[in-house]
Amino acid sequence: MTSRIDYYNDPDAPPPNSLVPSVNVVVTDEAGALLLIHRSDNDNWALPGGAIDLGESIPAAAVRETLEETGVTCEITGIVGTYSDPRHVILYTSNGEARQEFSIVLTARPTGGEPTPSSESREVRWVAPRDIESYRMDRSMRMRINHYLQAAGPHIG
Numbered sequence: 001m002t003s004r005i006d007y008y009n010d011p012d013a014p015p016p017n018s019l020v021p022s023v024n025v026v027v028t029d030e031a032g033a034l035l036l037i038h039r040s041d042n043d044n045w046a047l048p049g050g051a052i053d054l055g056e057s058i059p060a061a062a063v064r065e066t067l068e069e070t071g072v073t074c075e076i077t078g079i080v081g082t083y084s085d086p087r088h089v090i091l092y093t094s095n096g097e098a099r100q101e102f103s104i105v106l107t108a109r110p111t112g113g114e115p116t117p118s119s120e121s122r123e124v125r126w127v128a129p130r131d132i133e134s135y136r137m138d139r140s141m142r143m144r145i146n147h148y149l150q151a152a153g154p155h156i157g
Contacts (some may be wrong), residue, residue, distance in 0.1 A: 003094045004041040006138045009087040016089050016100040024049035024141075026148045027074050028144040031130050034145065035110070041092075045135040047144065048121075049103070062106045066155065069096050070124045071116030074108035077132035080148045081105055081155025088140050105144050105155075112135045 007013030024047040027035040036045050048069040052061040057077040066074050081104075087098035088101035127135065129149055131140075147155045 003092060004039070004044070005091045005093065006139060006140065007089045007091065008033060008085075009141055010089075013089040014091055014098040016086070016098050018099045019102050020096050021052045021097055022050055022056050022103045023058060023065060024103055024144060025062045025066045025074065025076075026080055026105065026145070027066060027070075027072060027108045027110055029110055029126055031126075031128070033126035033130065034148075035066075035070055035072060035115065036125060036127050038123035040120055040122050042135075043122075045127075045137045046141045047105070050120075058104055059106070062108065066108065067113065068114070069118050069121045071118070072113040072124075073111045073156040075111050076106050076108050079105070079154050080107060081157065083140065083144065083155070083157055085140075085157060088126070101140065103144075105148070107148065122140075151152075 026047055037048055039046050049068045052064040062076055083101055083103045085101050089098045117124055
């Protein structure tokens with residue numbers, strides 16, 4: 001049952017009614033594989049991540065969200081970029097929230113734990129960069145991963 005719908009530049013998208021700072025994390029192992037989750041709310045693959053809580057720093061939110069969604073602990077190592085395109089609207093059908101995109105994407109290395117599904121992730125796995133294209137994901141998530149793989153410096157958008 002889908003409870004999250006991503007719209008991009010879509011005239012049928014609902015008007016945004018919230019803006020929530022969030023993080024995504026590109027965790028890579030020694031072989032360069034990326035840690036991906038198979039999301040429970042929309043059946044897409046994605047980087048771990050979520051909202052930054054009040055009283056929480058950006059790196060602390062990234063570490064917390066990664067552990068909650070994947071079972072893997074990590075250490076933040078850098079930044080991929082910022083993503084705030086108002087044409088990207090995320091609708092949560094459970095409560096009618098229509099969120100304008102606002103995400104900071106960080107890089108990290110794993111420090112412990114094992115990939116373990118959670119209530120937010122049906123599956124968690126390490127994926128080689130060459131295999132990423134075969135995973136179904138929203139265009140904004142694919143763009144974030146591509147920015148990381150291209151290593152062109154922080155994306156500001």
